[in-house]
Amino acid sequence: MTSVVRHLHDIVREVEPTMAEWEQAIRFLTEVGHWSDDKRQEFIILSDTLGITMLVDAISNQKPEGATETTVLGPFFVENAKSLPYGANISESGDGEPTLVTGSVRGLDGEPVSEARLDVWQAGPDGFYDVQQPNKFPDGNLRGVFKTDETGRFAFCTVKPAPYPVPTDGPVGRMLLAAGRHAWRPAHLHFIITADGYQRVTTHLFVAGSEYLDGDVVQAV
Template sequence: MDYTVETATEAVLASFRDTKDERLRQVLQSLTRHLHAFVRDIEPTIEEWGAAIGFLTAVGQKCDDTRQEFVLLSDVLGASMLVETLNGAKDGTESTVRGPFHMTASPRRDLGDSIDLLGTGRPCVVSGRVLTPDGTPLPGAELDVWQCNEKGFYDVQQPDVQPPGNGRGRFRTDDEGRYWFCTVVPSHYPIPTDGPVGALLKATVRHPYRPAHIHFIVSAEGQRPVTTHVFVADSPYIGSDAVFAVKSGLITDFAESHDEQAAQRFGVTVPFTHAKFDIVLAPETAR
């Protein structure tokens, strides 16, 4: 059969029919249908298609051990958040993107430790509980947290300024499902714009900024893990996140506290900033 505009899609679909992995066959055939429909819709020139291949090549070449440009591309196209939302549990804390900076292991820390290794900002305590949907505490749940500093940079972006592991930590909840750690209030910041994704944003007149947030990956035995953020209320760009990750249920007040007893309990001095953020993990079987 001649390969023509009319027969092209069926020819490629047929080439995958003997694929033994049923899910792989489904994915490749669906990709073929949508990709061919896209090509027919925009009718790219040879030069335009070459430019598209060149763009994807540049995205791959920009990736390294501490930079994931393909994740960034997925993020700014809203694909990462769509996948997260499709896979999120309906009765647990809402999920958001992992982002491109979870590229190094967070060090194990004790409850109450500070993940701010520089001590340059006002102390901020983040505390809460990890619970099941019916409110049962989850002791021994693991929280992997990471964030930028008060100037908007992650440790991997400033290896000459920030020590490795700054803004990162892994904690386990106590017997009552509680967690708490010290840090600084993170800043809003731009996603990296020195690569092809940045060029895409510039060409489409989009800003690169993310509102201030702290990342969490939370897991516990028998429960579905969740990747999420806590967003700083009233942060710039809270309504126009470059990667579409803000959900209203994740926006939290980072309030000034003068509570002497709380400060003593958390090992800080007044005034300090306090954010309270409970995390609900759905059962492993939940959708």
Template sequence: MTARTTTPATSEVSAATYDRLLDEVLASFEHTPDPRARQVLQALVRHAHAFLREVRPTLSEWSYAVDFLTRTGQRCSDTRQEFVLLSDVLGLSMLTEAINDSDIEAVTDSTVLGPFHMTKSPPRALGDSIDMVGTGTPCLITGTVTSAAGQPLAHASVDVWQCDENGLYDVQAPERIPAGHGRGLFRTDADGRFAFRTIVPSHYPIPTDGPVGELLKTADRHPYRPAHIHFIAAAPDTAT
């Protein structure tokens, strides 16, 4: 896709035509029975029309956009979600998380779950290692789970998972990475503290062999996620 170098001016006649078209489409959704669905659909129409009026795509650019979304859907499977990847790259996944996150400043911000969380991480004792291979650089992780008021939460669950030193999760290479490697479910002590041993995780690239990789190449953006460890903390009668 090539960028336009000029943008034709919008005449008053053109603007009136665009406004009339927008009004007609909005009116077609006016009788949507569900109020929330009506709100979402009409907002989508308004913002989509505003976007097109701003960038003024050529017909070839519009055709490319339709083809891009078609190929994005075709790249999805039981083991890969290219649309989620697109949402991540555009910052929409994190924006949705932020919108639905707690508005209490004292709490830790939430983030996207990612595709490699398991509902049944292996239970481990405090101080145990989640490294089942022993080939990476060892490190110690410690922390405290508290309420928004800063009170330690005893016996809170702390679910952790991470990739190995090569940037792979156990489910990505089951032929060489033992199931449960880089994972653990811990319980905090009486003072809300937890600790476990692990290895330093590696950065790793998101898939680049599909439409999202094509987008990154067009934008001259690298595909790497920084090294990180995932945490989910939960406690009875406590919102998380």
């Protein structure tokens, strides 16, 4: 906290805001708090779009060569998603391009990791997560928890995700507009992977050729 205060003082000395500008900054942060609840975390969106989340993640999750890189959790992760069998479909609507996702979980030694837990979630082909459209789909659409088999493999069916903007209807959206920045993320799927004896990994899989791979608003590619 001492370091935070020192750097805040340095920022104020450099920028020399008026009292009106400082009060506007306080109102902005207050509004960010009012927009945050158990379904949406506007403070996470703020941190993500400022590149702070990825910087903290990179510093605190340094991995040995060959390990999967970690990335941001994002604001739409929901605890206690339904557990599904190998190959199950996480799309309850069927809207979009049918997609099969397969892969394997392995340790740094290359050995398969059986019974690894994969918490999976994604936006739909319209760019929205289920919690953003509670009246359109039931909770849990395009989410699921899977286990790897004895060979370390996993598989599930879904629909192809699309690029989407981070929510722009709140104060962070107005900040991006004022800064002349776009709000878009490339198409991706989220994973949290855990297994006994291994470090937890939060990561993404991006769709090859997706727009915004070179300009992710949260700098997480």
